[in-house]
Amino acid sequence: MFQLDLTSPKSIYEQVIDNMKELIVTGVMPEGSRLPSVRELSKDLTVNPNTIQKAYRELEREGFIYTASGRGTFVADVSVIKPDDAKIQNVEKEILGGFRSLIYLGLSFDEAKKIVETIINTEERSKRND
Amino acid sequence: MFQLDLTSPKSIYEQVIDNMKELIVTGVMPEGSRLPSVRELSKDLTVNPNTIQKAYRELEREGFIYTASGRGTFVADVSVIKPDDAKIQNVEKEILGGFRSLIYLGLSFDEAKKIVETIINTEERSKRND
Amino acid sequence: MFQLDLTSPKSIYEQVIDNMKELIVTGVMPEGSRLPSVRELSKDLTVNPNTIQKAYRELEREGFIYTASGRGTFVADVSVIKPDDAKIQNVEKEILGGFRSLIYLGLSFDEAKKIVETIINTEERSKRND
Amino acid sequence: MFQLDLTSPKSIYEQVIDNMKELIVTGVMPEGSRLPSVRELSKDLTVNPNTIQKAYRELEREGFIYTASGRGTFVADVSVIKPDDAKIQNVEKEILGGFRSLIYLGLSFDEAKKIVETIINTEERSKRND
DNA sequence: GTGGTCTAGACCACT
DNA sequence: GTGGTCTAGACCACA
Numbered sequence: 253m254f255q256l257d258l259t260s261p262k263s264i265y266e267q268v269i270d271n272m273k274e275l276i277v278t279g280v281m282p283e284g285s286r287l288p289s290v291r292e293l294s295k296d297l298t299v300n301p302n303t304i305q306k307a308y309r310e311l312e313r314e315g316f317i318y319t320a321s322g323r324g325t326f327v328a329d330v331s332v333i334k335p336d337d338a339k340i341q342n343v344e345k346e347i348l349g350g351f352r353s354l355i356y357l358g359l360s361f362d363e364a365k366k367i368v369e370t371i372i373n374t375e376e377r378s379k380r381n382d
Numbered sequence: 383m384f385q386l387d388l389t390s391p392k393s394i395y396e397q398v399i400d401n402m403k404e405l406i407v408t409g410v411m412p413e414g415s416r417l418p419s420v421r422e423l424s425k426d427l428t429v430n431p432n433t434i435q436k437a438y439r440e441l442e443r444e445g446f447i448y449t450a451s452g453r454g455t456f457v458a459d460v461s462v463i464k465p466d467d468a469k470i471q472n473v474e475k476e477i478l479g480g481f482r483s484l485i486y487l488g489l490s491f492d493e494a495k496k497i498v499e500t501i502i503n504t505e506e507r508s509k510r511n512d
Numbered sequence: 513m514f515q516l517d518l519t520s521p522k523s524i525y526e527q528v529i530d531n532m533k534e535l536i537v538t539g540v541m542p543e544g545s546r547l548p549s550v551r552e553l554s555k556d557l558t559v560n561p562n563t564i565q566k567a568y569r570e571l572e573r574e575g576f577i578y579t580a581s582g583r584g585t586f587v588a589d590v591s592v593i594k595p596d597d598a599k600i601q602n603v604e605k606e607i608l609g610g611f612r613s614l615i616y617l618g619l620s621f622d623e624a625k626k627i628v629e630t631i632i633n634t635e636e637r638s639k640r641n642d
Numbered sequence: 643m644f645q646l647d648l649t650s651p652k653s654i655y656e657q658v659i660d661n662m663k664e665l666i667v668t669g670v671m672p673e674g675s676r677l678p679s680v681r682e683l684s685k686d687l688t689v690n691p692n693t694i695q696k697a698y699r700e701l702e703r704e705g706f707i708y709t710a711s712g713r714g715t716f717v718a719d720v721s722v723i724k725p726d727d728a729k730i731q732n733v734e735k736e737i738l739g740g741f742r743s744l745i746y747l748g749l750s751f752d753e754a755k756k757i758v759e760t761i762i763n764t765e766e767r768s769k770r771n772d
Numbered sequence: 773g774t775g776g777t778c779t780a781g782a783c784c785a786c787t
Numbered sequence: 788g789t790g791g792t793c794t795a796g797a798c799c800a801c802a
Contacts, residue, residue: 263792263793264792264793265793270479270482273482273486274482277485277486289773289774289775290774290775290776291774291775299793299794300793300794300795300796301794301795301796302793302794302795303792303793303794305775305776306792308775309776313703316486318519319774319776320518320519320774320775320801320802321523321774321775321776321800321801321802322523322773322774322775322800322801322802323773323774323775323801323802324773324774324775325774325775326519328519333487333488334488335487335488335489336487336488339487340484340487340489340497343483343484343487344497344501346476346480346483347480347481347498347501348501348505349400350473350476350480351477351501351502351505352400352403352404352407352505353473353476354470354473355407356403356407356446357463357465357469357470357473358460358463358464358465358466359465359470361506361509365502365506367470367474368477368498368502371474371477371478371481372481372495375478375481375482376491376495379491388710389708389710389716389718391709393711393712393785393786393787394786394787395786395787429787430787432787433786433787436786436787523800523801523802524801524802525801525802530739530742533742533746534742537745537746560801560802562801563801563802566801566802576746593747593748594748595747595748595749596747596748599747600744600747600749600757603740603743603744603747604757604761606736606740606743607737607740607741607758607761608761608765609660610736610737610740611737611761611762611765612660612663612664612765613733613736614730614733615667616663616667617723617725617726617729617730617733618723618724618725619725621766621769625762625766627730627734628737628758628762631734631737631738631741632741632755632758635741635742636751636755639751653776653777653778654777654778655777679788679789679790680789680790680791681788681789681790689778689779690778690779690780690781691780691781692778692779692780693777693779695790695791696777696778698790699791709789709790709791710786710787710789710790711785711786711787711789711790711791712785712786712787712789712790713786713787713789713790714788714789714790715789715790773801773802774800774801774802775799775800775801776798776799776800776801777797777798777800778796778797778798778799779795779797779798780794780795780796780797781794781795782792782793782794782795783791783792783793783794784790784791784792784793785789785790785791785792786788786789786790786791787788787789
């Protein structure tokens with residue numbers, strides 16, 4: 253399904269969340285499709301079931317999936333998710349922090365700006381090739 | 383000097399580092415100027431001295447400051463710091479992650495792009511007004 | 513007969529029970545009328561027969577229906593059911609918990625009160641229009 | 643601090659959440675006050691630390707508390723919490739379900755209505771005596 | 773089989 | 788000391 257990066261500073265359950273969101277938002281996992289069961293995925297990634305469940309729980313809380321005990325977990329209707337302004341602001345701060353880090357690392361403002369533009373353009377192109 | 387946000391998920395020592403870098407990179411604390419002593423700052427921010435110590439150690443490791451034993455810690459020549467490619471790549475990943483988060487939160491690609499552009503432009507304007 | 517909400521946190525058998533009770537108490541299914549067989553209903557709702565079986569068993573236990581072996585299951589005389597004080601107390605706790613949740617969600621006491629009154633009034637009106 | 647009801651159908655972590663919310667909303671735990679540490683409370687209630695942490699995490703997510711790793715968890719400014727319409731609707735459904743259950747249990751509409759009114763009035767009186 | 777809860781106990785970073 | 792993450796493995800209700 254996807255791979256974990258054990259060297260990443262991101263925790264395992266966060267990686268699972270991000271990877272799943274990616275699959276859902278890009279439509280690889282369409283609405284209503286069934287996610288691998290907690291046990292399946294935990295075995296597949298060789299991590300503890302609790303870790304997967306933690307990720308699934310968070311995904312459910314954010315409205316990406318819904319869970320039917322005894323039957324499985326399924327992709328929700330993501331188009332309904334309404335942007336949460338508070339969260340967006342947090343992410344904005346995160347991005348601003350990242351941008352400033354580039355400056356701290358010794359880049360000029362214009363170099364940093366260019367890097368961010370490149371990141372977005374690369375992302376845009378990769379989306380178009382889906 | 384600056385304020386801490388005790389409710390922030392960022393750890394205190396990270397906040398100290400970021401604030402210090404900000405002051406240094408923007409020139410508020412020019413090269414050679416003396417930083418508050420660990421004790422002074424810890425008292426000022428009412429945090430544990432160990433926490434300030436840790437922040438200063440990291441700042442020194444990254445080349446932003448240097449310590450003159452018995453005299454204090456001073457701002458280094460920041461223009462010398464060479465961008466560390468590995469670190470830049472990490473920050474790039476962080477920014478990309480943030481950008482994708484905007485999408486996950488329900489924004490369209492163009493909305494997310496616009497937000498990032500606004501962040502950078504705001505930052506640019508604030509720098510010009512320094 | 514009725515629809516299930518597969519995304520609901522309520523389990524399927526609970527949904528079946530509640531829907532059946534609704535039909536019985538409102539008189540849509542009058543005393544003595546025959547319920548769909550387990551197989552029929554399970555096919556109709558595309559759920560596992562065991563699930564329907566479990567719901568019927570619970571409904572019988574509570575006195576809403578009775579089974580005539582080999583002939584089917586029928587609506588019992590509901591007017592005979594005596595309120596079970598223990599159960600009523602449980603439901604009262606549930607309602608109190610819900611009411612407090614409204615407060616936790618940031619509503620004032622009066623707002624919460626008004627909401628509950630509206631719920632009951634709406635229910636009352638819909639009953640009158642049966 | 644409070645007691646758990648091990649016979650309750652509510653899970654332990656839900657009970658912890660509800661009890662804490664109660665203490666916070668009623669002002670027993672004012673803004674900024676420190677919650678018992680995960681370990682303390684787990685020992686106090688003789689439950690596993692993970693269970694307490696699960697509760698604390700949820701409380702944080704809902705904005706009732708904030709957490710400062712290494713220092714403890716603290717009561718947040720609850721007045722800021724904005725009612726979440728989706729959640730309110732869920733609670734409304736819950737209350738409606740409870741109300742209907744009273745009817746199913748054999749009460750008349752007016753009896754059920756009176757019970758709910760009594761619940762709210764009792765709650766109101768107990769608040770006034772705080 | 774499915775998800776949900778819980779225990780016991782470990783390791784980590786931060787204060 | 789604090790909270791955060793994770794493993795290993797148990798028990799439960801539900802389908």
